[in-house]
Amino acid sequence: MRRRLNRIRYGDNTIVDLWETKAMQTMTWNTLPSWAHLACRDILRAATSNRRLGDILSECLEIVTGIAELDLGQSAALYMIDCANHTHRLLHHRHSEELAYPIEIDPSSMAESFPRGWGRACLYQMPLAAGDDEALIGTALLFGRTGKRMNSEKLSILRLLCQEIARIIVHRGGAAASLIDMVELSTDEIYIFDAHSLAIVRTNATASIRTGHPASHLCRLTPAALKVDMSEAAYRDLIGSVLSGQCSNISFDACHRRRNGTLYPVKVHVWRIRGEDQDLFAEVAVATADQRKAFGLLEQVFDAIPGGIGVFDNRSRLLMANRRLYDLMNIPPELFPPGSRFEDILRYNAERGEWGDGDYESMVRERLDQAQLGLPYSFERERASGKVLTVRSEPLSNGGYVLSYTDITLRKRAEKELIRNRDELEATVHQRTAEIAAQAAALEEALQQEKNINAMQRQFVAMTSHEFRTPLAIIDGAAQRLMRKKGDVDAAFLAEKTHQIRGAVARMVDLMESFLSAGRMDTGRVELSLVDCSIRKLIEQSITRQKIFSQNHRFDNDLSDLPAVIRCDALALSQVITNLLSNAVKYAPRAPDIKVRGWQEDGFAVVSVKDNGVGIDAEDIPKMFQPYFRARTSTGIAGTGIGLSLVKQVVTLHGGEIRVDSSRGQGTVFTFRLPIAGPRIETPPPQPETDDEGAREASAA
Amino acid sequence: MITVLCVEDERDVRELIVEELEDAGIRVLQAENGKEGLASIISHRPDIVISDITMPEMDGISMLGELQINHPQFSNMPFVFLTALCDKEKMIEGLGAGAETYLTKPIDFDVLMAKINGLVVRIENRVAAGMEF
Incomplete structure (x- = not known):
């Protein structure tokens, strides 16, 4: 019978009952399937960058939810235990507004459920702790993409991944200092061994790959056993000064034998590292042939890139640059070989007037600060020669950065030409539009004038007719009156009518005049x-x-x-x-x-x-x-x-x-x-x- | 006795019409423009109105409009336009305003008097029948 661990109520009244899940297989680094191994390495790599914890957690959640084998959805959230009221406070979430509420859960257990309201998707609750026996710091909630539940192996791996994330949170971005991280991330063979027995207690993936021995096999060997013609006594002699504490590290050349019998030269560095209850030493074996080969290849790749590339370390020193970088920045390679300070290159350019007038030192400081921020950025710069460059900076996980310079002079010129053409076209269109508008207005005005004249003329004709008809009416009226009297008229009447007629005639004459x-x-x-x-x-x-x-x-x-x-x-x-x-x-x-x-x-x-x-x-x-x-x-x-x-x-x-x-x-x-x-x-x-x-x-x- | 109001701004024209009507034994009231005409209609209640159109202060058509809208008790009173405006639009406007007939200048007194006499007969018949305008 499964135990109901908790009931979560969300802001939209969705209720989720979480049921206890019994894990678990104990997973170790060496028994992880390769995809889980890769995910762990990706998480550690994210943790070693200098970014904010939030960005690191975002990437970690992205890595976990992106693992195809786990079939998780995009939504995920991390909660921290809030000591004050024992609730879980949201630390970080991804694609999930629903999960963005404080919740109350028993964080010590793993649980899974089918939340109502979100379709048939599994919700997984994982305890956040830096290790199996470490204190709980919070809870992770993740959605399955489908209702199909994970098997116990995958659940264990998910818990392990959450452990890695918890470790990052515990170290607050200081994960790079973690021994495990360093060991795992290294592209060199690393063997951590006990001072007394020389027995290898921990090794890394690179060691397994180079030597051909599985990790479990390596843990039964000593560093000396991997080397050609090297007894344990001879090895102890070689690292004697480190074992005795006379110096902190020692280096020597040696030759490793692979499991298949082939040999390869290595440069060996041995350090004392302090274990908690035992004296541990680390041997780092750098495969010199591989390194040379790799570096040669890298140089070729660098020079094949059409843009200028410069790699700087976390102290802003030039590690590597291609020819094109010197060409584009127009700086002599002999003046700034690898190892030169970026600051000096910047100052050289500032003093040549490449950045125009101003306080050189503050400009150099500004550029340098920007480069060292650990953030990607890019900008365009027009050099004194008229060349236009895009400068792009990408941070590296070790605190360094890669600067790339791309010549965009031709593109810029084309852009300018395009803008000029567009502006000219616009101006022409504006001008023509204005001309047409003016013509239309003039036409409209002429038409209106014509209409006015027509109306006035119509009125004139009507009024003219009226003006003639009025005196005509008087003349005609007086004549009719005289006719009706049929001679029975007195002198006064006759005079009056004659006066009316003459007045009307005079009026008509005036009118005609x-x-x-x-x-x-x-x-x-x-x-x-x-x-x-x-x-x-x-x-x-x-x-x-x-x-x-x-x-x-x-x-x-x-x-x-x-x-x-x-x-x-x-x-x-x-x-x-x-x-x-x-x-x-x-x-x-x-x-x-x-x-x-x-x-x-x-x-x-x-x-x-x-x-x-x-x-x-x-x-x-x-x-x-x-x-x-x-x-x-x-x-x-x-x-x-x-x-x-x-x-x-x-x-x-x-x-x-x-x-x-x-x-x-x-x-x-x-x-x-x-x-x-x-x-x-x-x-x-x-x-x-x-x-x-x-x-x-x-x-x- | 029938009373006719003659509204005309041209003194000579008005005098000719008045003479003609008085010779026919009709009582005639006179007004020089629409405003005076309107006042005369309201106070003297003439039986027939003969009116010019083009007049200062208030033209004939405006006078008839004013009468129709604000003094509907006169809507049955025959209203004759006698004007020098001969265009068809004006004639339509005048008849549309409610005029009995639309005569143009120069005045044919035979026609004018026939019209007035016809109206007089109609009015007398109505009065005899006990109807009111």
Whole structure:
């Protein structure tokens, strides 16, 4: 009957019951299958790097969950026992938010379960302890990928791996100092032996591989037995000074015999290492032939690499570099052979101005600090020669680092060219877009203008018809009235009707006159016939005529300051004044007072006509002199929109100016100035106004 | 006696119409623009309105619109437009506003009087039948 060890409740209310699992086979290094062996070595290798404990644990969990034979999922978490309340505090987790809660478990046991809510996956609980008899420090939780449970051998291996991780946590990254790590990781043969019997107590994988003896076999031999022509006594003599404690280590050359009888030369180093209760010594046998061969090969590989490669040790000394490194850094190889300090290389470059101006020492310090951080990094640097390099640094597990230099000048040049082309293209596109937008806007404006002109012309035609029909109605109406009376008319009636008819006819004549004038102006056939004329008299006559049609209005004129005569076209000027007076009457139906003022200033005769009528909207004012334009305030008041444009043209032809001051509901003042001496060039060719040229042409058509 | 309101800003035209109507024995009220016309309709309740369109202050169509919206009690009162605006759009606008008929200037007094007499007959028949406008 299996015992329920614990129940875990997670934040999402998932409940997991963990059931005790009976292990275990006792696993030792030498009985581990090769995949487990490799995993152990990978874990130890991760532990020997100088990285943060968190990074190391991440890698360790990745190694464990990545072992195909264990068939684990990606999720894993490590918990530490929290002494304060006996709960487990999350130390580290991987791909598992669900596991990121404090949990309560009995950490001493191994357990497994099928958590509900996560599909049928196994959850394994492993005790974290540095060894079988070591104190528990926490718990590891790992998911199986499927519901298939591990067999006891695999469970034991998983526990062993968790032990290795626990050891790393205990040593806090100091695992590199662990004897076991050093022994296991070494690519040289290592034999740890007892001083008294010379019996080998521990050895490593390299020793088994080189000698061909399995580890269990080696543990029955002595270091002397592996060497050719070396008795135990001779071996003791050789290492005597170390055995007696005279010196800490000794080296000598020897020859090892493989299990198959073949020989190979080795360089032997023997140290005293302190065991806990026995005096232990370590022999490291370096296979010199292999080493030379390997180094030669490495050198060839190095030189075959197209980029520059430099390997530095943990004290930032150059261990190895290829030719290309010297070329790319542009430093003489004889000046910086292996063994040179990176600092000196940096300083050499800084002082040559490779890094531009600045404080060389601080720049060197900065680079050096960065290199020694133990983190991978890369950056781009443009040399003084124009060459662009990518510099990349990869840390090594022993605290050193590899620097690689790649020449990316061509790529950079291509990139720049590409960027330049893109920018040019963008600029062209922008420019063309702006041009097209401007054209579209101009077209739109022209179209709008055309529409406005069309609308104004339609309005003009309608109003013209209206303007003719009104006097016609009077004439026709009066005639009909006379007919209906059939001779039964008195003199007064006859006089009245005749007066009405003549008034209407005069109105039509005026109307026609203004159309004809406008037509003359439009076709440029106008010629001013200049005479010296009394402007005062001209205005007074116009007022008298206007009074006949507008009996409700009062005209208040003060023309005493006007010059006696001015040089002008009397008929045209009379039209100007009549137009302004009739406008004042027409657009002030409820305000009977109209003021006419005249004076002179700076060689100009100035005349203003002021009414208190409907006024003009501010935005209509600039368009007041355009042909056919009618202000919004003119709604309901008959008119053709040609009078003021005619006025403006006559005034302009005389070399004068006209302006309008008004606002809606506030009445209107028209003021024009004419040179007393007449236009400077007499009868100038008429200049159509540029701003409404289109309108004029359209009306002429 | 039938009362006709004549709304016309051109004094000469107005006088001719008034004379013609008075000769036919009709009482005539006069107004110079839409605003005056509206006030006259509300206070004097004429039987028929003859109105120009283009007038200062308030045009004829606006006057009719104002009447229809704010004084619906006059919606049965015959409203005759007599205008120098001869374009079809304006005619449609005027009739659409609720005018009885749309006559144009120059005025044919025979036509105008036929129209007015026809309306007078209609009004008298209605009054005889006890109906109200």
